[in-house]
Amino acid sequence: MGLPGEQVLGNLKTSKDDKGAQRQAAGLITPAIAGIGVALGCTLAWPLMAFQSMNLYVGLAHCEWILDRAYLLSIVATTVTLALCGIFHKQFDRLLGSAPARYLFPIGMAVCTLLVLGAGNEGTVGTALVTAYGIGTGVFSALFLMNFGAVLGVLSLKQSAAAIAIGYLASTVLFFAFLFFGRFESVLFCASMGPVAAAFLFYGVSSLQIDKKQANALPRQADPEDPAEHRQLLRLICAFGLTMLVCGVSYELSRTLYVQMGQFASSDVAPYAVAQACITTLTAIGSIGVALVLITSKGVRGPEACYRLITTFLLAGALLLPAPMLFPNVPAYLPLAIDVAAFQCLGMGMWILVAGLCRRYQTSCLFAFGLIRAAWSAGPLVGMLIGRWLWYGVGLDVAGAFTAACTCVLLTALMNNFVFTENTLARALSIMPTDRKQRFQDRCRAVIERYGLTEREGEIMIMFAKGRNLPYVQEELCLSKSTVSTHRQHIYQKLGVHSAQEMIDLIQEEKA
Template sequence: MATAVSAHGESAAAPATGWSRALWCTVALMASFIEYWLLNYTAFPLFDSVFIWTREASAIMGGLTLTAIAFLSYWRPRLFGSKRFFRAAAAVMVAGALLVLAGLVLHLPVVLVCGASLVTIGTGLANIVVGIGCIRLGMRKLGIAVALAYVLAYGCRGLFSLLPSEANLALFCLIPLGSIALIAALARAIFDQMYAEDSPAQAAVTAPGSFLPFGHQVFVALLIFRFIYGYTLTFGEVDRVPLLALGALVPLGALALYALTRRTELSPDGLFRLSILCSVAGFLMLSIAPVQGSITSTLLSCGTGFFEILMYYVLIALGSKNTLNALPMLAWGNAMASWGTLLGANFGRFTNGQAADPVVVSAISAIIVFGIVAYVVLVQKTFSFANTIKGVVPLAPLVPAHADDSTPLSIEARCATIGKAQGLTEREQEIFEYLARGRNVRFIQEALVVSYNTVKTHVSHVYAKLGVHSHQELIDLVEHQK
């Protein structure tokens, strides 16, 4: 059995290797994609018969939960050990499924809303487990796994349309449990590593290049393009059931074949451009002929499909660069996707209400096209998903500074020389010496009896004055001081 080396240099047993790991990840990702389709295609339309606002209430609860997990795991990763997380996801899913069944059979809106909220939360938790289980695939295999999983899941939509609603609802409740069971062995070691380490918030102080802020362009793009996804789901729907554009399988399948046959990894920026082109083309078709035809549906489905592949690809790739931050990043990315979908879906229904006036529908489509183009030209023009992934600096074990035999200078003397030359204050000098010895933020907090924000501010001042960008650079600077 092979071993995988963590971002901190530790070796962890890998339950599967190479293409075997990729196969398990493909199946688990496929389950995640199918789950979200069944949520919108089967579950939500059934819920509408009991309470029309069930989908909105459950989506809000799901978004709030993912947002809370993102912040809690950023500050308190010790709350999220693998056993606790997996059991919570399974328990939430089972409880939600039972409440959904009771709410539907007994026609109880409150019970149904509670059950639907728990099922939506469980789906989000399962999605995070799948993402974390895939972060050691490598870029090429990851691109293949995500693209192939999406295409296979998309093809299954035609099969689900032939099944009765009750069967699809049962699958909707069971699939997240199956995806957790499939990927648990791959995800467990990474969860437990995060559980054992310092919090990402603490580590980000001394290694800012290893962490993306929550306001990063990656997450803004997820919010905006998941808005388009939500709009595409609901605009033109019949009886609140999304349209099925199987024609999109051709270009999406071509992408999966391209990923399989190429020896190089998929380009995330290329995926983004494909998504933009198809989305703009679809909305232009709507602005010309404001009726959701097959060509329009295919173009919009391709645009959202390419971006779905991009979203999973980028989030998992970023997690592979810094496993310590994988949980908060995946939770936050899925939260942004959830909020974007909720907003877009309701805007799509608003547009459906204007169907009697084609001019209004055309104007809305034209506004969306303008917004997409404006975002790309004004905001996204210098941004690159590929460069963002490459720019994340993997966390590595620190090598503390030491005084060698060639010079009588101690670490304190070296730090004093550097600090005096760079104008460090007394407190900054004190923190500088702790950092030179490889101490982390938690140790400095406890030793100096100060707050996290105080340490963070002083560390940023020390870095700026010394001209370094990471903890290891600071240590290397001290190491080479003669």
């Protein structure tokens, strides 16, 4: 899609705008943004605690079976719930904005997590508790996660990037601390993540004054009316979703095999915890710096370099898969930490791109966020199933490890060359609402609201303000020439202007 108003309004930038941008940058890390970031960190740390550690299952009979069954049920429930939220985004918007949803989703996460305390019971009771634990946590965590799609739709891109960076660092710290807890303390700590995240999230949302009568200030969810915009949105959803699906398969396949090689279920996890925390934190800090440059960069060289670096680490994690079998002195937690760090950094970069997409398509942000996150969740599910089949069904040897490594490398190469190429990255960056674009869009919305333009008149006004001519508007909206001309005349009358330039001047002078 084009750059909104850049060519038409580029020469109208005022010193007042520059000072406003400087003030915004200086006050980026506020308590409200930090609160939203910590909320995201708790949300990201919860599945790591629940399903990427044995802390909740230590001492239980058949602990690995319980973990596998709960993880499988939870991730299936998460994927299905997120997909349904995305498909039925217009209906879910009303549910998300209701007061009970603020408390129901996080409390549901906590209660269902506590069910794991009874998972060691023999017979039907134990099986029922494991099933309820898996399905319940999957559904409630997915519903709560959708809050972040709503919040990202109303935050500026810089605010979103800051919150995401804080979130990833917070999740690393929380998971690192969690690995040293006993079972009972681990269960309580994991169960607290939902309510704590909700408290921080709604503190941040309230402090930013974006929750007037509902949990978000989104416009009513609807599909884009512009066919070109709709096609662009669908293309980016497919690109983002398929990227995380393919990379998720590769990541979880490698992680599952590394975990089995290292026998972390029965050994000391302290070396792995320290290695993962250090590597993930250092890599995340480096990626945060690139990400902050990304959202202010006019070119694509910086983002491309970051993307290449992350994919290189993904390939390294996959290529090292046979190493623990070939060289017994190489501990499995070292390549596993690299694999986890690379996927987390890719995830953080994707969160920023999704934030830009949600901000750009506010009326479809829940649709985009739900479908992308559904694909994001499905990848690890497929990877885990393949990894478990290789380890338990086939029996992994050196040849099998090389085959798995080659499969992961092939998946990463396919993603890099056909699904999410550098051209896709450039197209994604082009729709990111930078300061100038965002001010233009906010001013257009303010003018539409102030002068009482209809939805169609507002749409046509924005297209003319972007420099589109009458034939373009006519073709894009499938309207006759006379209809577009009549709408334009009504717009001019309501605004009290006589030309496109006067309309642009009015928009530029409007306070967003």
